[in-house]
Amino acid sequence: MHVDRMIQDNIEPSAIAARLGREHVADIVEFLNGKSVEEATEVIAHMPLPWGIEVLDQPLFRNACEVIEALPEDKAAAFLEGMSSDRAADVLRWIEEPKKSALREGLTPEARAAIDHLLTYPENSAGALMTTEFVSVPSDWTVRQTLDHIREVERSRETVYAIYVLDPASRRLTNVVTLRRLISGEPDAGILTVAQPYAPITAAPNASREEVARIISKYDLLAVPVVDTTGHVLGIATVDDVIDAMITEQTEDVQRMGGMEAIDAPYLDIGFFQMIKKRAGWLCVLFLSEMLTTSAMQVFSDELEKAIVLALFIPLVMSSGGNSGSQATSLIIRALALQEVRLRDWWKVAVRELPTGIVLGAILGVIGIIRIAVWQEAGIFDYGEYWKLLSVTIGVALIGIVTFGSLAGSLLPFALKRLGFDPATSSAPFIATLVDVTGIVIYFSVAWLFLHGTIL
Amino acid sequence: MHVDRMIQDNIEPSAIAARLGREHVADIVEFLNGKSVEEATEVIAHMPLPWGIEVLDQPLFRNACEVIEALPEDKAAAFLEGMSSDRAADVLRWIEEPKKSALREGLTPEARAAIDHLLTYPENSAGALMTTEFVSVPSDWTVRQTLDHIREVERSRETVYAIYVLDPASRRLTNVVTLRRLISGEPDAGILTVAQPYAPITAAPNASREEVARIISKYDLLAVPVVDTTGHVLGIATVDDVIDAMITEQTEDVQRMGGMEAIDAPYLDIGFFQMIKKRAGWLCVLFLSEMLTTSAMQVFSDELEKAIVLALFIPLVMSSGGNSGSQATSLIIRALALQEVRLRDWWKVAVRELPTGIVLGAILGVIGIIRIAVWQEAGIFDYGEYWKLLSVTIGVALIGIVTFGSLAGSLLPFALKRLGFDPATSSAPFIATLVDVTGIVIYFSVAWLFLHGTIL
Numbered sequence: 001m002h003v004d005r006m007i008q009d010n011i012e013p014s015a016i017a018a019r020l021g022r023e024h025v026a027d028i029v030e031f032l033n034g035k036s037v038e039e040a041t042e043v044i045a046h047m048p049l050p051w052g053i054e055v056l057d058q059p060l061f062r063n064a065c066e067v068i069e070a071l072p073e074d075k076a077a078a079f080l081e082g083m084s085s086d087r088a089a090d091v092l093r094w095i096e097e098p099k100k101s102a103l104r105e106g107l108t109p110e111a112r113a114a115i116d117h118l119l120t121y122p123e124n125s126a127g128a129l130m131t132t133e134f135v136s137v138p139s140d141w142t143v144r145q146t147l148d149h150i151r152e153v154e155r156s157r158e159t160v161y162a163i164y165v166l167d168p169a170s171r172r173l174t175n176v177v178t179l180r181r182l183i184s185g186e187p188d189a190g191i192l193t194v195a196q197p198y199a200p201i202t203a204a205p206n207a208s209r210e211e212v213a214r215i216i217s218k219y220d221l222l223a224v225p226v227v228d229t230t231g232h233v234l235g236i237a238t239v240d241d242v243i244d245a246m247i248t249e250q251t252e253d254v255q256r257m258g259g260m261e262a263i264d265a266p267y268l269d270i271g272f273f274q275m276i277k278k279r280a281g282w283l284c285v286l287f288l289s290e291m292l293t294t295s296a297m298q299v300f301s302d303e304l305e306k307a308i309v310l311a312l313f314i315p316l317v318m319s320s321g322g323n324s325g326s327q328a329t330s331l332i333i334r335a336l337a338l339q340e341v342r343l344r345d346w347w348k349v350a351v352r353e354l355p356t357g358i359v360l361g362a363i364l365g366v367i368g369i370i371r372i373a374v375w376q377e378a379g380i381f382d383y384g385e386y387w388k389l390l391s392v393t394i395g396v397a398l399i400g401i402v403t404f405g406s407l408a409g410s411l412l413p414f415a416l417k418r419l420g421f422d423p424a425t426s427s428a429p430f431i432a433t434l435v436d437v438t439g440i441v442i443y444f445s446v447a448w449l450f451l452h453g454t455i456l
Numbered sequence: 457m458h459v460d461r462m463i464q465d466n467i468e469p470s471a472i473a474a475r476l477g478r479e480h481v482a483d484i485v486e487f488l489n490g491k492s493v494e495e496a497t498e499v500i501a502h503m504p505l506p507w508g509i510e511v512l513d514q515p516l517f518r519n520a521c522e523v524i525e526a527l528p529e530d531k532a533a534a535f536l537e538g539m540s541s542d543r544a545a546d547v548l549r550w551i552e553e554p555k556k557s558a559l560r561e562g563l564t565p566e567a568r569a570a571i572d573h574l575l576t577y578p579e580n581s582a583g584a585l586m587t588t589e590f591v592s593v594p595s596d597w598t599v600r601q602t603l604d605h606i607r608e609v610e611r612s613r614e615t616v617y618a619i620y621v622l623d624p625a626s627r628r629l630t631n632v633v634t635l636r637r638l639i640s641g642e643p644d645a646g647i648l649t650v651a652q653p654y655a656p657i658t659a660a661p662n663a664s665r666e667e668v669a670r671i672i673s674k675y676d677l678l679a680v681p682v683v684d685t686t687g688h689v690l691g692i693a694t695v696d697d698v699i700d701a702m703i704t705e706q707t708e709d710v711q712r713m714g715g716m717e718a719i720d721a722p723y724l725d726i727g728f729f730q731m732i733k734k735r736a737g738w739l740c741v742l743f744l745s746e747m748l749t750t751s752a753m754q755v756f757s758d759e760l761e762k763a764i765v766l767a768l769f770i771p772l773v774m775s776s777g778g779n780s781g782s783q784a785t786s787l788i789i790r791a792l793a794l795q796e797v798r799l800r801d802w803w804k805v806a807v808r809e810l811p812t813g814i815v816l817g818a819i820l821g822v823i824g825i826i827r828i829a830v831w832q833e834a835g836i837f838d839y840g841e842y843w844k845l846l847s848v849t850i851g852v853a854l855i856g857i858v859t860f861g862s863l864a865g866s867l868l869p870f871a872l873k874r875l876g877f878d879p880a881t882s883s884a885p886f887i888a889t890l891v892d893v894t895g896i897v898i899y900f901s902v903a904w905l906f907l908h909g910t911i912l
Contacts, residue, residue, distance in 0.1 A: 022654075023654070024654045024657070024675065026674045026675045026676070030674075058676075060674065147639065150636075150639065151639060151640045154636050154637075154639075154640050159636075160636045161617055161635070161636070161678075179617070179635060179636070179639075180606075180610055180615075180616045180617070180635070181610075183603065183606065183607060183610075183635075183639060184607045184610050198478075198479070198480045201480065213699070216699065217516075217696070217699045217700060217703060218482045218486075218516065219480065219482045220482070220514075220696040222617075222678065222695070239678070239695050239696075239699070240673070240676040240695075242699070243669070243672065243673045243695070243698070243699065243702070244673060246699070246702055246703075246706075247673060247702075247794070250702075250706045250709070250790075251790045251794065253706070253710065254709065254710075254713065254786045254789060254790050254880075255786050255787060255790065257710065257713055257714075257786060257884070258713075258782045258783050258784075258785060258786025258787065258884065259779050259782055259783055259786075260783045260786070260787070263787070266791065266794070266796035266797075267787055267788070267791040267796055267797055267805070268791075268796065268797060268801070268804060268805075268808075272808070272811070272812070275808075275812055276812060276815055276816065279780075279783050279812070279816060280815075280816055280819050282779075282783075283776070283779055283780060283783070283816055283819075283820065283858075284819065284820070284823065286775070286776075286779050287772070287776055287779075287820050287823060287824075288823070290771065290772045290775045290776065291772060291827060293771035293772055293775070294768050294769055294771070294772050294827075297767065297768045297771070298768055298837050301764070301768065304764055304767055304768075305764050308757070308760055308761050308764060308767075311753065311760055311764075311767040311770070312750050312753045312754060312757065312760075313750055314767070314770060314771060315746065315749035315750070315753070315770060315771070315774055315892055315896065316743070316746050316747060316749055316750050318771055319742070319746045319749070319888070319889070319892060320739070320742075320743055320746065322888075323715050323738075323739055323742050323743075323885060323888075324735075324739060326714045326715055326884075326885070327714050327715055327716045327735050327738075327739070328714075329714060330710045330711050330713060330714025330715075330716070331711060331714065331716070331719070331723055332723070333710060334706075334707045334710050334711065335722065335723040335724075338703070338707065338722070340722035340723055340724065341722075341723055341724060345724070348724060349723070349724075352724075352728070352731075355728070356728070356731055356732060356735070359732055359736075360732065360735060360736055360739055363736050363739070363740065364739065364740065364743050367740065367743060367744070368743075371747060371750075381754050402739075424710075428713075428714065428782075428884075429779060429782070432775070432778070432779075433775070436771055436775060440771065
């Protein structure tokens with residue numbers, strides 16, 4: 001983008017702002033995301049108010065909070081006033097006192113009330129995700145009245161593609177009309193002639209954003225109304241909010257499965273020490289738990305001394321348990337997220353994983369036995385006089401460890417969910433650690449069983 | 457759902473079909489997904505044609521292929537004819553010859569041509585994802601003409617919320633008009649008076665579905681036109697297709713990160729042997745690679761014999777390398793997917809991961825040294841005369857292994873992507889295996905350096 005040169009050449013921010021006006025807002029956002037907070041604030045301050053509002057309204061614009069904080073208070077309040085209330089609430093949520101109260105004071109009573117209301121919902125809930133700028137009409141209006149109303153309010157609504165029809169007396173949600181059906185309706189017919197034939201699909205304000213995403217995707221909606229227990233519409237969650245939420249969710253899931261705290265900024269933008277902080281925490285927790293492997297091995301150090309050959313297979317046997325455990329965990333994490341299985345199905349999963357683990361363990365066991373036999377017979381390595389018993393030990397230990405890994409891996413997400421945690425949260429690295437420690441105990445127990453009296 | 461009872465009680469499928477007519481299509485789909493192919497086919501065969509088409513049109517209906525195959529050919533062709541062409545192509549893609557050709561023969565020439573065209577695009581590309589049922593008008597039409605046209609074709613189009621404006625002579629895409637702006641326009645004004653002020657955002661037919669999702673999410677679109685190199689619109693990819701694609705993608709990513717082939721059906725629906733097949737493959741590949749740990753340890757078996765105490769820390773040191781590697785890998789997988797970093801940025805990542813790995817390794821190293829000192833001094837375990845040198849060995853080995861894990865983990869996704877693979881494909885389990893084997897070599901090398909002449 002040529003504006004890059006302009007910043008380098010110290011061109012006035014007002015000139016840059018003017019140049020940016022010709023770009024799509026998403027491209028402006030991408031450009032500003034690459035700049036410092038100071039530069040972005042300068043440029044936005046010099047934009048005409050409606051452009052600046054549009055930029056700040058984009059969830060993908062990363063420094064919205066910082067820019068609002070850095071702007072003069074009257075200007076910041078004007079931007080917040082113009083932004084959609086869900087986005088304004090998102091921004092205010094992260095601004096600290098006393099700045100937050102000062103900014104709230106600058107808003108009109110209506111905007112302040114709308115934002116305050118959104119701030120009462122927990123982060124990532126349907127209530128926090130929703131916008132209060134939607135179109136609703138009483139059910140005794142005609143198609144023409146509704147269309148005229150939409151033309152009037154179109155610019156101030158996040159979406160007009162779904163129109164919410166309310167009971168004129170109670171103002172409860174009774175029907176939903178899509179804009180595409182509305183424009184096909186007879187102008188003088190009642191609005192209900194073009195309404196959808198089934199009851200409105202709704203979400204509760206405390207539903208999670210995954211739940212909202214599931215509803216929107218299942219029913220192919222462009223927006224879902226968030227309705228309280230009395231049947232009144234509090235707001236709507238739109239498909240673009242849901243897509244943004246899904247992308248964030250996916251990133252967090254992958255990072256948590258990788259065994260670290262989710263980071264909320266692009267890789268190259270995160271500071272060095274913040275990166276260390278996000279990664280060191282879990283790494284230390286896992287390291288401290290893995291110390292149990294050392295403790296377990298200390299218990300078996302006499303056996304190890306007698307049969308040093310057992311040590312050779314520890315990494316192999318341990319990692320197989322970890323691998324089977326992370327397979328099972330990732331399967332169940334997704335099955336739970338997609339509601340393919342529910343909490344009460346845990347025993348169905350256990351009943352499946354038990355034979356699956358045994359078969360998978362047996363397959364690896366056979367490969368392990370063949371490997372030892374081939375190396376021994378071909379003279380590549382000498383596993384000693386009792387190599388046949390040793391190979392059986394490895395085979396049986398693999399069955400035990402892979403079965404334990406599959407079972408524990410599939411049940412841990414249920415346990416985490418039952419305890420109120422997100423099952424994706426470090427299930428994978430946790431299960432590897434759990435299986436590592438248990439694996440050593442299983443391995444040495446099997447070894448004692450088969451090798452006692454020979455090399456042990 | 458009461459219809460469940462009806463099936464148990466052997467009520468006529470036609471009665472069930474009639475009862476289902478009152479439900480939302482997404483709920484019918486959910487109900488039929490829980491039934492066998494035979495039951496679903498029976499019920500769909502008894503539905504009025506438009507309902508059946510609506511059910512088969514839902515991407516979430518799992519047995520569409522099987523039901524189409526099981527239906528009488530004339531009925532199946534009538535359903536395919538009525539379905540949106542992108543969905544019909546998706547279904548035909550998986551039906552085998554000679555059935556596939558027979559079904560194609562039953563279609564009208566127009567439907568056949570549309571479907572054949574879609575079948576030429578690779579699976580999961582924008583071309584395969586798109587529908588050809590969209591609204592386009594010449595740029596010399598008025599707002600009124602366009603609205604009248606939309607009212608006429610509304611029922612046969614997947615979306616009418618974006619209207620594509622074509623040059624009247626060349627039929628190239630020149631502008632996009634949203635329905636919300638269109639209804640606010642002056643009826644007799646030209647369509648271009650309500651067009652978006654910037655060039656249309658488009659996707660190429662060979663763009664991946666992730667790329668399409670990225671465009672739709674970045675620009676907050678309800679649909680993106682798929683345009684060939686000459687500027688002609690081939691079709692449009694809609695936001696609901698993209699959401700479905702994103703959910704599938706996310707499931708596949710999580711499963712692949714868990715070290716298994718992606719499964720394309722819910723956990724409880726997959727057959728036992730198919731489950732084994734999906735999991736055993738990768739498990740065996742990883743097992744065979746992990747055998748290198750045994751080979752590596754065999755090389756150091758003399759050292760191990762002399763200093764059995766070294767074996768106690770192998771699982772701890774190895775798993776720390778694996779954990780740091782999977783952190784780095786999951787970070788870079790997402791950064792690449794979100795295009796936060798590009799292939800050419802690999803060295804920037806390497807330059808960051810090197811000091812990050814050293815610091816993280818040092819943190820774990822210090823904890824490890826303290827652990828050994830405390831156990832030794834408290835008399836919990838005797839690590840021998842040279843326990844101080846041993847603890848330094850563990851500390852230095854951790855720095856080396858965690859640094860190697862972070863570097864290798866962050867660079868493997870680049871390598872996979874460069875070679876044309878999806879970076880999410882088993883990066884995490886692969887890196888664990890790679891780091892395990894290298895970790896043993898690093899560990900024994902460090903041990904030799906520090907303990908040579910004492911216990912080695």
